[in-house]
Amino acid sequence: MLSYIIKRTLWMIPLLIGISLISFFIMHLAPGDITNNEASFNPKTSAESRQKLRELYNLDKPVIVQYSLWMKRMVTLDFGNSFASHRKPVFWQTTDKDGNVTKGMIQEALPITLLINMIGLALTLVLAIPIGIIAARKHMRWQDQSITLFNFIGFSIPGFWLSLMLMYWLGVANNWLPISGIHSLNYESLSTFGKMKDLLSHLFMPVIIPSVTGLASITLFVKSGMLDVLHQDYITTARAKGLNENKVVYTHALRNALLPLITIVGLSIPGLIGGSVISEQIFAIPGMGKLFYGAVMARDFPVVMGILTIGSALTLIGNLIADIAYAWADPRVRRGVVRG
């Protein structure tokens, strides 16, 4: 088992290099660079200054040279500085000689996105598992059908539209929740309890909306897993020996039915750091999605590469964790892994 984990981990290194190479080149396939933003399309600005900026950031060099410069920095885990945002460090804070701390862009954006996505994922699971079980137990009956209908509606409602509806209803028509942002303007002067309440009320809509719209797929996974298991012989046996139905479902069936969910959760780990662009944009949340979108639009290559690198490393780690957890949960897989 241990050698398997080590082997998998070592395999991640060439994979990561390959991913970074491909992302770097794809990023450079998009036309334009940092000097092509809308602000620089101003007759008061000069072509020379744009050319100077390009030289400053080595954008005039061939892509392969730029890649090797980037790789050279990455070897020392230096994610570099943003082109567009006053050369802020991409990943982690730096301190200059006067003791001024400049926070890293990912360092600032990541916690808020992680918080929203983790609450969101937990909420989705908490809702999806019981709903999926009900749907499986009442298969083809009105409960199942109304759950399917609800899922389809949730799945097909455009997130931004639902967001705007709820923002209007909860924030404008009724003064129940804040509309956008993550803190009130007087946040600093609130008590600890007040701060928590303030944060939660700001996070309510950004968390609820993706959870509701994302509910459909997880519910379906739980339902179909459950249906598979409920038709297996050992369940029939359990029922035949007179076990109480709840025990059959929740003790014997559920554990096996939830196995595929491990893969889903493992695969959603990288999703935890990639915020939703649309919801962060609408709710004015300074998270990873907004950061990435802004960086792509501004052709801020160090930021784009920083987020892609961290994202792909996390994807690989997520896959690894999912495999290991699967092996831990399912003896059949475990035996296969050891043999392999």
Next chain:
Amino acid sequence: MKKLAFLNNSLTNRNAKNGSVFLLIFLLTACGQPSQQTKQQDLNKTYPSQAGGTLIDAMLGEPSSLISMIAGEAPSSAITANIFNKLLKYNKNLDLEGELVTGWQVSADQKTITFKLKPNLKWADGKPLTSADVLWTWQAVTADKNGSPYASDFQLVKKAEAPDALTFSVTYSEPYAPALDSWAGLQVLPKHLLEGKDLHTTAFARKPVGSSYYQLDNWSTGENIKLSRNPSSVLGQANIDHLVSRIIPDTSAQFLELMAGNIDSMSLDPTQFSRIVPARPQLNEKLNLYKELGSGYTYMGFNLKHKPFDDVRVRQAINYAIDKQEIIDGVYLGLGINIASPYKPGTRWSNPDLQPYPYNPTKAKALLKEAGFVANSNGILERDGKPLTFEIITNQNKEREKSAVLIQRRLKSVGIDAKIRAIEWASFISRFIKTGDFDVVVLGWSLGLDPDQYSIWHSSQQGGDKFNFIGYGNPVVDKLLEQGRTELDPDKRQKIYHEFAKVLLEDSPVIYLSAGYGLSAIHKRVKGIANPIPPAGVGFESEKWYIPEPLRRNEMTAN
């Protein structure tokens, strides 16, 4: 042009989702009525001017740096305009007057300008502000290593001197008419805090020290920037204590915040301005709407290097074939005007004798026939076997795309086949504009107050990364533009630019589609806004604005 500097950018950068706000408002009016405010406020009463309170506005983007000569983007200038001062400013009627200076003198040969600073100027940290700071700022903006996008105006200064603490003089190698305008745009930075620092990385850019009405209080990345009154402001005291700019990247969300009364001002789009707000009494009750003509316009430009656009008859024909009023009414809901020169109507630079090309398809057809075009079997005009067909490209901007659709239909009716393509900004610029690989483009210019448009129309500014990407070259226009840059006498200069606009209209290298109004809403709790709007705009002298105590929000007493 202080707090509301962001308003001018509203027309060029708009979000595609406003339509849905409109829709959802219809859907949701049934769901609930806005809750009554607990404290009854009479917004329409007159209140005496009083200090205090907080003004909250919203920005679409976040500044990258609070040194605007380096950042070069609208959010940065909007914030720093409250923190830093300039040597000169535009007054109510858009004439120049001193801001940090008591006056200035232009030498007899018109090459040297000498500024006299006001005495006893101080930075917010108590250190004196002298001509040494101005000289250092000029060195910083022109320094190669800083790569300021605005360097070109200041690089024309051959020699800059600060002979004593209150005198600053600049000498140009030849008279430069836009010089004074450029000094009204350069924010003076403190030498004692920035000397020897790299302007691209210095921490000063996130906690600046200025000299104007406000100083930075707190900047929460991605959330808001809070300013508070600078007690040692060199211009006296502003009324409002705190200015908060919230960063809300989505215009629909901004509008919802405005509806809920959480922000005091924002720029609106035509739909919000002329449909949503007037239709809702609750909004009408608490918002004042403002419209002012900006110094910008939307145009359709031809690639003059491509056939058949090198033929003036074709350009004029297309100009006659397009119904500009239809675009103004349909796309801008009437909130724009038809122009005949690249200057803001009503200003001295705009030639009142010029008339825009009327909509006249018959004349368009006649001109095309004269140019040798005849209809083929598909009803499309062709010359020498080549059909008159081209692609109109534009960036992803709702108004420009809609305008292109209306243009497409009008062109079709005179036998021209136009296709439309909307492209993301950076690709649009680098793939099409810079390479000159386009036929027709729909774009906009937002311009400054000085009439010099050398960088847009002069034949030396063609190609590469420059702004005459349509490839316009006319010796007469070149000559006029050169004269206009060196003529300091306003009346003679006015004649030059009137003549320039006339030649340009005749040549029709671009078709002026509309000069759109900048639209904004300000909450009625904000009093003291100049009425009627002076030529300098709604935001003129915003330091005199005040929020009477009974109308202030309950929150935000603390910071």
